[in-house]
Amino acid sequence: MTNHTPENSSGSKWIVVCLIFLMLPLSAMAAERQLGTIGPPPKKSPQRQTSAEGFPPLPLPAVPLRRSEPKHEPGPPVFAAKLTYGTTQDYMPNPADLDTLLRHVRYQLDIWYGHTILKIDELVAMYKAGKKCEIPLLHITGYQKFEFTPEQRTALREYLLDGGTLLGDAALGSPEFADSFRAELAAIFPKRKLDILQLDHPIFRGYYPYQNVHYFTIAEGVRSKLESPPQFLGLRIAARTAVILTPYDMTCGWDEFYAPAAPRRGNARPAATRAMMPADAIRMGINLIAYVSAERNFAKTQAYTRKVEGTQAQRRAAVRLGLLRHQGDWNPDAGSIYQLIRLAALRTSIPIAYELKSVDAEIQQLTDTPLLIMTGMDEPRLTAEHIAALQRHLQAGGFLFINNTSGFAKFDREARALIPRLLPEHKLQPVPAEHGLYHALYDIDQVRHAATRLPRKPDLHAVFIGQRAVVVYSPTDTLGMIKGIHDPYANAYDAESARRLALNILCYALGQ
Numbered sequence: 423m424t425n426h427t428p429e430n431s432s433g434s435k436w437i438v439v440c441l442i443f444l445m446l447p448l449s450a451m452a453a454e455r456q457l458g459t460i461g462p463p464p465k466k467s468p469q470r471q472t473s474a475e476g477f478p479p480l481p482l483p484a485v486p487l488r489r490s491e492p493k494h495e496p497g498p499p500v501f502a503a504k505l506t507y508g509t510t511q512d513y514m515p516n517p518a519d520l521d522t523l524l525r526h527v528r529y530q531l532d533i534w535y536g537h538t539i540l541k542i543d544e545l546v547a548m549y550k551a552g553k554k555c556e557i558p559l560l561h562i563t564g565y566q567k568f569e570f571t572p573e574q575r576t577a578l579r580e581y582l583l584d585g586g587t588l589l590g591d592a593a594l595g596s597p598e599f600a601d602s603f604r605a606e607l608a609a610i611f612p613k614r615k616l617d618i619l620q621l622d623h624p625i626f627r628g629y630y631p632y633q634n635v636h637y638f639t640i641a642e643g644v645r646s647k648l649e650s651p652p653q654f655l656g657l658r659i660a661a662r663t664a665v666i667l668t669p670y671d672m673t674c675g676w677d678e679f680y681a682p683a684a685p686r687r688g689n690a691r692p693a694a695t696r697a698m699m700p701a702d703a704i705r706m707g708i709n710l711i712a713y714v715s716a717e718r719n720f721a722k723t724q725a726y727t728r729k730v731e732g733t734q735a736q737r738r739a740a741v742r743l744g745l746l747r748h749q750g751d752w753n754p755d756a757g758s759i760y761q762l763i764r765l766a767a768l769r770t771s772i773p774i775a776y777e778l779k780s781v782d783a784e785i786q787q788l789t790d791t792p793l794l795i796m797t798g799m800d801e802p803r804l805t806a807e808h809i810a811a812l813q814r815h816l817q818a819g820g821f822l823f824i825n826n827t828s829g830f831a832k833f834d835r836e837a838r839a840l841i842p843r844l845l846p847e848h849k850l851q852p853v854p855a856e857h858g859l860y861h862a863l864y865d866i867d868q869v870r871h872a873a874t875r876l877p878r879k880p881d882l883h884a885v886f887i888g889q890r891a892v893v894v895y896s897p898t899d900t901l902g903m904i905k906g907i908h909d910p911y912a913n914a915y916d917a918e919s920a921r922r923l924a925l926n927i928l929c930y931a932l933g934q
Contacts, residue, residue, distance in 0.1 A: 435752040463516040465525070491520050494587060501535035501715070502559040505588075507542045507574075511566045515593040519673035520561055523707045526676070529614055530708055531629070533715070539909040542570070546577040555581050559714050561589045562603070565596035565684070575610045581611075582664045585721035587714045590667040593674075594684045595696035596640075607657055614751070616667060617800060622831045623663070624911035626652060628712040635702040637670060640683045641694035649656040652706060658799060659827050661754045661902065661909050662717045666710065675703020685706045716910045723907045741774050741932065744791035746822075748802035750836075753780070754827045758901040759795060765904065769925060770863065773934065781806035788815045793931050794822045797901065801836045809843050816844065816892050821931040824895045827902060829913025834897050841893055845885050850895065851883040859891060862929040869919035872903055872912065881921060890934055900924050 484899065502520055504866040506513045520537045528534045548555050560581070570578070584587060592600040607616055619625060626632045638647045658666035674681035674697055681697035697707065745759060746752065764775045780792070781787040783804060788794070788811060796802070804812075816822060824841070826833045841850050853859050859882055860866045868877045881898050899914035901924055906917050915923060 469811070471540040473651075489902070493813065498534040498536040500538050500557055501711070502537045502561055503557045504537065504538035505540055505542055505545075505560045505562040507562065507570070508566075508568045510881060511564050511568050512593075513562070513564055515563065515565060516673040516677055519563070519676045521679070523676040523704070523711070526704050527708055527711050531712065535711070542574050542577070542675050545575050545581060549577045549580050554584050558718050559585070559589060559711075559894075561591070563591040563593050564599050564770075565593040567598045568602045570606050570609075575606065577638075579610045584660055585718070586664070587717075587721070588665045589710065590665070591671065591673050592667075592669050593671055594681050595670045595694070596684070597669075597693060598829050600667065603667055607667075611657060614657055614659075616657050616665065619652075619654045619656045619663070620830065620832045621651060623654075623656070624716075625654060625656075625663070625666070625706075625709050625713050628709040628716065628911070630705040630709055632702075632706065632709070635706065636699040638680065639694055639696045640681075643683070643701075647699070649669055658751055658754060660721075660756065661799065661912070662721055663713075664721070668697050668698075672698050672703045672707060675700040676707050678704070697823065707829060713911075720907055720909055723905075740777060741793065742777045742779055742791050744779055744794045746794050746796040747780055747782050748796070748798065748804055748808070750798045750800045750802045752798055752802070754797060755902055758904050761904045762928065764927055765921055765925060770929065771919075771927070774932070783811045785811050788812075788820065792820050793928075794820065796822060796824045797827045797829050797838075799830060799833050801832070802840060805841065812844055816871075817887075819934075820892075821934060822893045823927055823931070825895065825899065825901050826897050826913075827899055828909050828911075829897060831897045837895055837897075840865060841885060841895060844893060845887075848885045848887060848892075850885050850893070852877055853880075853884050853891070856877075856882075857891070858933075859884070859894065859926060859930050862926045862933065864922045864926055866919075866922055869923060870916040872914040872916045872920075873910070874907060875916060880919075882923075882927075891930070894927060896923075900927070 426689070462679060493497060501526070504520055508515065524537055538557075540555075540557065545555055545560075577588045578588065590599075590603045592603070597814070604616055607614075632652060634649050635652045636647060636649050638645060653668070653670055655667040655669065656663035659665075671681050678700045681695050684693045684695045690830070691905055697703075760779055763778060766772070766774075768775060779791065781791050784807075794812075812822070822844075824837050826837060838850065855867065860880060866880055869880045870877055881896070883895045883897070885893040897913075899912050900907070902908040902912060902914045903917045903920040904924060908914050914920065
């Protein structure tokens with residue numbers, strides 16, 4: 423039998439009390455946020471030492487020369503931030519994901535970017551104080567449901583409109599996180615939508631060209647692999663993809679390990695894990711960083727786009743230009759048409775006052791709008807009633823210019839499918855070199871591509887009724903570079919080629 427002395431008894435009580443006090447902060451933290459780390463911690467950056475304690479020259483006695491402490495390299499510019507949100511959600515299941523990805527970027531692209539952590543309420547405070555968040559990329563991840571407050575939604579909206587990019591990643595392929603992300607984007611931009619990114623999107627060809635990636639799944643303990651096109655969703659602001667969602671985990675792959683099985687939550691059956699395999703995840707992550715970096719100047723320029731009109735000495739007539747609204751992204755590059763109006767006032771002597779108005783494909787709105795411009799990057803989805811109204815407008819002498827904003831394949835397919843519905847008895851055909859569209863103001867026999875600067879033939883297509891071009895379609899973006907800067911990945915003409923060709927189209931339409 424063990425004898426308990428008063429000293430031993432008080433010592434035991436003291437140990438118990440200390441343990442209780444030590445456990446209180448941990449239990450409070452657990453009540454605030456449910457952490458479920460699945461990835462490794464960030465690596466420590468190497469330290470450099472400029473000099474150590476010196477070895478003195480002989481003879482002795484030795485005199486220490488100098489001693490300096492290890493020094494960190496100068497910090498790189500902050501390019502990305504992990505966005506923290508909510509009170510119970512795990513916002514950092516992979517603590518090292520951004521750090522590891524940016525290390526891959528530094529190794530592959532020789533570009534050194536830094537990262538930080540940003541609380542969403544700090545973002546709110548910035549915009550309330552009239553400041554802007556200059557971090558190009560905000561990264562939000564997790565596997566639990568979440569919901570933003572109205573103030574947080576407003577701050578995120580302002581950040582995105584100011585040129586920022588938001589990247590969402592569903593950890594372990596969590597449908598709860600992906601559904602919450604979609605719902606929040608619908609609340610922030612109710613008139614826009616997350617859409618599947620097409621395979622010609624720059625994210626899939628920005629550095630590494632991709633048509634298919636490899637995913638793996640864990641369902642009920644069974645692992646399997648599959649190959650498919652990358653499953654990314656995007657929401658556009660102007661002509662850039664400002665919001666990107668990966669509904670299947672990439673962050674585990676950035677850390678070069680395979681995502682574990684999704685955890686059980688309460689009595690709920692765990693969902694299947696679906697994640698991109700590490701090699702593809704790293705390359706796609708590098709593509710994402712390259713895309714956001716390349717788009718940064720364009721994004722900031724779009725945020726400051728203003729309506730600028732040239733001065734006109736005399737005004738004898740007014741012409742209304744109609745920007746056609748449709749159910750797709752009908753105004754992805756808002757500043758370009760205003761710049762076209764300014765150029766028309768500065769470079770032509772036509773005494774006309776131009777007015778730009780957004781119109782629907784309805785007879786009442788089209789009657790006093792002879793010149794229509796239609797732009798877009800996805801499916802217009804015009805109804806049968808809209809098609810009938812546009813047919814009447816064109817047959818009565820109206821003119822329609824269709825511009826493929828950024829020159830991507832999806833809108834090209836949709837435009838070529840739409841035009842035969844407008845004028846089924848006439849064919850879309852290349853505009854011959856001698857046609858007035860190439861000689862209305864400037865004589866144009868060659869243009870230059872925005873990216874390569876190489877000369878090429880202009881590429882306009884038209885539907886003719888008699889000798890009159892009624893519908894003109896440009897598969898290469900003709901409006902985007904008018905303002906001098908555009909999506910660096912776009913299929914577009916350079917600035918001067920775009921200005922000359924667009925003015926020719928406008929002058930031709932006025933002459934008809």
